[in-house]
Amino acid sequence: MDNGEFIPEIGIVDYEGAQAASVLGMTDLFAAAEARAREQGGGNPLRLRISHWRTATGQSAPERTYDTLPGASGHPTVIIVPPGLGDPPAKAVAEVYAAWLRDQHSKGSVLGSVCKGAFLLGETGLFAGRTVTTHWTYEEQLIRTFPDVSINTDRIIIDDGDILTAGGVMAWIDLSLKLIERFLGPNVMLDTARAFLVDPPGREQSYYSAFSPRLNHGDAAILKVQHWLQATEGKESGLSALAEQAGLEQRTFMRRFQKATGHTTGEYVQRLRMHKARDLLQFTHDPVDTVAWKVHYSDPSAFRKVFNRVVGLTPAEYRQRFRGGL
Numbered sequence: 001m002d003n004g005e006f007i008p009e010i011g012i013v014d015y016e017g018a019q020a021a022s023v024l025g026m027t028d029l030f031a032a033a034e035a036r037a038r039e040q041g042g043g044n045p046l047r048l049r050i051s052h053w054r055t056a057t058g059q060s061a062p063e064r065t066y067d068t069l070p071g072a073s074g075h076p077t078v079i080i081v082p083p084g085l086g087d088p089p090a091k092a093v094a095e096v097y098a099a100w101l102r103d104q105h106s107k108g109s110v111l112g113s114v115c116k117g118a119f120l121l122g123e124t125g126l127f128a129g130r131t132v133t134t135h136w137t138y139e140e141q142l143i144r145t146f147p148d149v150s151i152n153t154d155r156i157i158i159d160d161g162d163i164l165t166a167g168g169v170m171a172w173i174d175l176s177l178k179l180i181e182r183f184l185g186p187n188v189m190l191d192t193a194r195a196f197l198v199d200p201p202g203r204e205q206s207y208y209s210a211f212s213p214r215l216n217h218g219d220a221a222i223l224k225v226q227h228w229l230q231a232t233e234g235k236e237s238g239l240s241a242l243a244e245q246a247g248l249e250q251r252t253f254m255r256r257f258q259k260a261t262g263h264t265t266g267e268y269v270q271r272l273r274m275h276k277a278r279d280l281l282q283f284t285h286d287p288v289d290t291v292a293w294k295v296h297y298s299d300p301s302a303f304r305k306v307f308n309r310v311v312g313l314t315p316a317e318y319r320q321r322f323r324g325g326l
Contacts, residue, residue, distance in 0.1 A: 007069065008183045009049035011076030011109075013101075014065065015084075015120065016093050022082040022114065022172040023052065029173070031068070033180040033192040040188060048183060051076065061100045076109050078179060083115035083169045088138065094123040102126065105162065112164035112179075114172045121165070122146045132165040133158045140214065154206035154312065168208070177201050206312040207321070211275040213268070217260040221246040225257070234272040235296050239265060273297070274310045281319045288315045 010030055014023050027050055034048040041047065052066035053076075079101065102124045105111055113121040118134040119142065121127070127149040134142050136153035143151055152158060156167045156174050166175040178201050181189035193200045213226060225245045229236075236242070242265055243253040258264055263271065273295040280291045292303035307315050 005045070007046055007049050007072075008077040009051060009069075009074065010179060010183075011051045011053050011064075011079040013062065013079060013081045013097060013117075013120075014052045014054045015081070015089060015097060017084045017086065017089055018117075019083045019085050019169065022169070026080065026082065026172050026176050027052070027066075029176045029192065029196065030180065032195065033184055033188050034068075036191050036195075037184040037188045040191075053079070055096050055100075062097060075104055075107050077183075078110045078112060078164075079104055080172075080175065081111075081113040081117035081121045082172060083117050084120075088116040088119035088141065091123070094120040098123040098125075110162050110164065112166070112175060114166045114175055115169045118142060118165055119145060121163075122149065126163060130160055130163060131158060132160075132163070133167045134165065135168045137212070154310075157201070173198050174201055206310065207318070211271045213272075214261050219256055219260045221248055221253075222257050222260040225253075226261070229269065229272060233276055233295070234269040237265065237269040237296075270306050271310060274307055277303070277307060277315070278311070278318065278322075281315055282322045288319075291315065 012023055012026055030048060030050045034046070034050070037047040038044060046069060049067070049069045049072070051064045051068070053062040054065045055062040081097075081101075097120060101111055101121065105124070105126060111121060111124070111126065113132075113134075115135045116138060118127075118132060118138075122132075122142070122145065127146055129148065131150040131152050133152055133155045139151050139153045142149070153167060156171050157178060158165050159178070164175065164178075166172065177189050177193055177198070180192055181201070190200055215223060215226060217223070225242055228245050229242075239250055239254070242257075243250045246253050246257075248256065254265065257268070261268055277291055277295045280286055280294060281288075284291075286294070288304070289300040292300040295303070297303035297306075304315055307313075307318070311318060313321065
């Protein structure tokens with residue numbers, strides 16, 4: 001366009017192994033929102049530019065392979081690295097895009113990733129010192145790959161201003177709606193969500209993720225305690241009892257337990273109990289107070305507070321959302 005009007009551009013990185021459904025799905029969602037924005041604005045001017053970027057053989061940097069405003073110059077306002085299929089993107093594939101992503105970021109582009117796309121975006125080095133998210137099953141692998149990064153897989157989206165990360169493989173929907181709201185406004189976002197029959201932003205990954213404790217840390221004393229806690233469903237949480245099971249002095253046990261599992265003993269037991277509580281809420285008709293008692297809480301109000309903090313929903317909200325037709 002030659003009138004100087006700013007048109008935000010959302011670029012999608014169509015790297016080797018990227019999930020085609022997410023690349024095309026985001027494109028469709030953005031295009032539908034853009035059309036609604038034009039309708040609501042009562043005019044024809046383009047409101048949002050959508051592009052795909054890919055590095056062809058022999059190229060040193062990606063180029064646009066799809067563009068809703070062909071021929072226009074400039075760089076993307078936001079660049080999204082979608083999820084991949086199979087294993088996380090190979091380091092060699094990630095490095096092809098990392099330098100370009102860093103360069104675009106230095107020019108003002110916001111960078112985002114979805115699910116395993118975090119492994120590619122992480123190669124830029126821009127995750128250092130930040131808190132990011134990915135699918136909860138890849139938490140340990142992402143920590144091993146980028147040890148200077150903090151991971152919070154309870155969240156579906158973490159918005160760090162210039163870096164956005166989204167959790168599960170379908171979280172491209174949540175990220176897309178968030179960007180639609182940012183650039184086209186909340187009314188267009190809600191209208192688009194209704195048209196596609198998807199939930200607007202507001203859910204979290206913690207609603208869905210199971211507690212998957214680390215068991216491959218190599219500390220036999222801590223592993224013994226973990227197996228004991230699993231067998232007893234976290235009934236005993238006292239530090240003295242846990243340290244006795246491990247055969248360790250209490251301070252040594254606390255230090256080794258957190259190093260091995262990534263949690264304090266209190267956090268670990270709470271997550272173990274909440275994992276059991278999810279099953280009871282989803283697959284039984286037990287009242288919430290009974291569920292609290294079955295997962296070793298004598299005070300139902302304390303159970304509700306812990307469940308809400310760990311899962312992100314109240315027990316009643318969780319049951320309503322996930323019990324289905326039981």
